[in-house]
Amino acid sequence: MPERVLMKGNEAVGEAAIQAGCRYFFGYPITPQNEVPEYMARRLPEVGGVYLQAESEVAAINMVYGAAGAGVRVMTSSSSPGISLMQEGISYICGAELPCVIVNMVRGGPGLGSIQPAQSDYFQATKGGGHGDYRLIVLAPSSLQEIFDLMGLAFPLAEKYRNPVMILGDGVLGQMMEPVVLPDEPAQAPPPPPWATTGCQGRRPNVINSLYIEADACEAHNRRLQAKYDEIARKEVRYEALNTSDAEVVLVAYGSVARVCHSAMELARAEGIKVGLFRPITLWPFPSQALAQIAAGTGETGVAGASGTAGAPGRGDSPGPAFLTVEMSAGGQMVEDVRLAVNGLRPVHFYGRSGGVVPTPHEVLEQIRALRKAVAA
Amino acid sequence: MRQIFGRPASLTDVPMHYCPGCTHGIIHRLVAEVMDELGIREKTIGIASVGCSVFAYEYFNCDMQQASHGRAPAVATGIKRVWPDRVVFTYQGDGDLASIGAGEIVHAAARGENITVIFVNNAVYGMTGGQMAPTTLLGQKTTTTPLGREARRNGMPVRVVELLSQLDGPAYLARVSVHNPKMVNTAKRAIRAAFQAQLDGRGFSLVEVLSTCPTNWGLTPVEALKWLEDNMIPYYPLGEVRTPSSASRQAGVPAAASTATAPTPAAFGATGTAPATRGKEGE
Amino acid sequence: MARVTFNEQRCKSCELCVSVCPQGIIFLADEINLKGFHPARVTEMDKCTGCAFCARMCPDQVIEVFAEGGKPVHA
Numbered sequence: 173m174p175e176r177v178l179m180k181g182n183e184a185v186g187e188a189a190i191q192a193g194c195r196y197f198f199g200y201p202i203t204p205q206n207e208v209p210e211y212m213a214r215r216l217p218e219v220g221g222v223y224l225q226a227e228s229e230v231a232a233i234n235m236v237y238g239a240a241g242a243g244v245r246v247m248t249s250s251s252s253p254g255i256s257l258m259q260e261g262i263s264y265i266c267g268a269e270l271p272c273v274i275v276n277m278v279r280g281g282p283g284l285g286s287i288q289p290a291q292s293d294y295f296q297a298t299k300g301g302g303h304g305d306y307r308l309i310v311l312a313p314s315s316l317q318e319i320f321d322l323m324g325l326a327f328p329l330a331e332k333y334r335n336p337v338m339i340l341g342d343g344v345l346g347q348m349m350e351p352v353v354l355p356d357e358p359a360q361a362p363p364p365p366p367w368a369t370t371g372c373q374g375r376r377p378n379v380i381n382s383l384y385i386e387a388d389a390c391e392a393h394n395r396r397l398q399a400k401y402d403e404i405a406r407k408e409v410r411y412e413a414l415n416t417s418d419a420e421v422v423l424v425a426y427g428s429v430a431r432v433c434h435s436a437m438e439l440a441r442a443e444g445i446k447v448g449l450f451r452p453i454t455l456w457p458f459p460s461q462a463l464a465q466i467a468a469g470t471g472e473t474g475v476a477g478a479s480g481t482a483g484a485p486g487r488g489d490s491p492g493p494a495f496l497t498v499e500m501s502a503g504g505q506m507v508e509d510v511r512l513a514v515n516g517l518r519p520v521h522f523y524g525r526s527g528g529v530v531p532t533p534h535e536v537l538e539q540i541r542a543l544r545k546a547v548a549a
Numbered sequence: 550m551r552q553i554f555g556r557p558a559s560l561t562d563v564p565m566h567y568c569p570g571c572t573h574g575i576i577h578r579l580v581a582e583v584m585d586e587l588g589i590r591e592k593t594i595g596i597a598s599v600g601c602s603v604f605a606y607e608y609f610n611c612d613m614q615q616a617s618h619g620r621a622p623a624v625a626t627g628i629k630r631v632w633p634d635r636v637v638f639t640y641q642g643d644g645d646l647a648s649i650g651a652g653e654i655v656h657a658a659a660r661g662e663n664i665t666v667i668f669v670n671n672a673v674y675g676m677t678g679g680q681m682a683p684t685t686l687l688g689q690k691t692t693t694t695p696l697g698r699e700a701r702r703n704g705m706p707v708r709v710v711e712l713l714s715q716l717d718g719p720a721y722l723a724r725v726s727v728h729n730p731k732m733v734n735t736a737k738r739a740i741r742a743a744f745q746a747q748l749d750g751r752g753f754s755l756v757e758v759l760s761t762c763p764t765n766w767g768l769t770p771v772e773a774l775k776w777l778e779d780n781m782i783p784y785y786p787l788g789e790v791r792t793p794s795s796a797s798r799q800a801g802v803p804a805a806a807s808t809a810t811a812p813t814p815a816a817f818g819a820t821g822t823a824p825a826t827r828g829k830e831g832e
Numbered sequence: 833m834a835r836v837t838f839n840e841q842r843c844k845s846c847e848l849c850v851s852v853c854p855q856g857i858i859f860l861a862d863e864i865n866l867k868g869f870h871p872a873r874v875t876e877m878d879k880c881t882g883c884a885f886c887a888r889m890c891p892d893q894v895i896e897v898f899a900e901g902g903k904p905v906h907a
Contacts, residue, residue, distance in 0.1 A: 196627075196630065196631060198627065222630045222631070224626070224630060226623065226656075227652055227653070227655075227656035228652060230620065230623075230652070230653075231620065231623040231626075231652065231653055231656065232623075234616065234617065234620035234623035234624050234627065234653070235623050235624070235626050235627035235630070236627060237614075237616070237617075237620075237624055237627060238596075238614060238616075238623065238624035238625060238626065238627025238628040238631075239627035239628065239630065239631045240627075241614045241624075241627075241628065242594070242627065242628045242631040242632055243631070244631050246627070246631075260617055261617060261620070264616075264617050268614075268615075369594045369612035369613070369614055369628060370594075370612065370632060370635070371591055371592040371593065371594060371611075371612055371632070371635045372590070372591050372611055372612050373591040373592065374591075377609075377610060377611050377612050377613065378612045378613075379606045379612070379613045379614070379615070380613070380614040380615065381597075381606055381613075381614070381615040382615065383603060383615055
């Protein structure tokens, strides 16, 4: 019988990582994710792991770099300003092609901003964030159960592609409590890969490096990386599409805002407005193709994993819906990817709250009503 | 006749990129000789930093990771926490360790992280073309102190060994030089003691090695050795400041008691250097 | 009896070996190596004592030292 336990989001991050076979955590305190390092400080020694509080986020991500290079499952967790400090290290990790998991429980910005939930680090997470041409795989859970699911996916994905995976949460997800079903079997970390720095006994020395001093060599390295990102973009897209096949308005939202939008969708449907919800689970690679199909009226509904789509067929000849992207961001960040995907085929609108303010379902419903009124007029 | 001196197995046969007469090459060899003699090459992981020694990963014949500027002690910490039975060392210059990486070195030392740090101090940023370093001497001309370093404008040079000696974490702290064959031997003994401290699980060890930069000092390699001796050693006195036997943490002496004794560098026994004298400050 | 060998193609003419040789038997050659440096060279090998000062000060691992019954400094 699977165990069902009540947990707090940040603790779920910690336990999910342990269940996923992670035994090394390096971090630095920052609100609103402090329960993650606190949980790890308590739990990791119980399972023979290592927790270390670094002197800064800069040091923490470089400890992650060292441990990842040494061949083990390792992670860090922080929130927006701390993630900003880690960007150089993340760039090195991508350049040296090391696997690790980085959790960002996003808070309001810019600057010191606020300690309340936000989604204003979307650009930073999905467009590179640090210097150079690189990508992170970005996973956006919207429930505590999904934190477990995606953490279980994050480490194997990171190892398969030798690339960091970011779990992009927010203060809501970190602070909320929900029941979760723990995995039946905790995952076992694989043995250190052959490229890891374990000491060169019986083999030639391994070097973990991101320096290619000759321009041609650096370009060749970049081309290899781009080929890898192309493969990830082909194979690893994940999203959820609900009620999109008959919708006049499709809400696009991720993470905790997708839950708000889910409620808004139900309120709208209760008053006869056909509203759907499109929830990207991978923010990078972004599910552009699926959105484009919905815009063209050929999209399918349901949950799509890495292998393709599932659910009901498209709407046939009727026109695609209008889109309303809802984010905890002042100007909208993901909405730019939505617009790129829809490519002018259908209107794409935006509604955002920022600075730590969480939109309510009724606020979103108001936006849907206004949109509909504007279309009717 | 038999061979009594040659390239240690812990150095690769790759020609080094350093400028003619740069003493990095000597220090690389000393580290490699110690790795050979302690028989630890196959269980050592080295960290190359950013600066002239960035290519150290090409020269040390052991597993290596290259670190971002100043972060080598953090990278070493990550590795050492994964593989506590391996030997982990960093090789860092003065800009890397004492400027941008000041936070990481202080906290690795404070934790008593069981790693060895080889800190090469040549009082200048070499790789970027001769700018002022945290260890540039007062009056020393660099491309960013064209009239010479001046205390009020540029601040005072940093004595890393003395700075770290205020902490209880380090097990071994020494400053050595490589400006003549005798000093090279002394330097090797210090490097060996540092690695031995790690092997014995004593905690953090650091050897600061005074080194030359003929190119950016504007001197011939031989003149540079003399300049080091005449100018650097008076400000950066040589000697062991902390040894495992003197380390308070080993003896269980409370922190307050250990810091009460002044950390004056002790000369290296019979084969050591001239007693340390501090340079004039605040000029 | 002692002997030193120089890997002349690796030499960068820094003269650190020249400056520390107690016998004063190391000189820079007139010709240049492939890198364009005048390699260091010993003229009167019979005067070499095998002290290895030159090898210790060489930053480029150019020098190997051989000696009769000598104690290895590092080999």
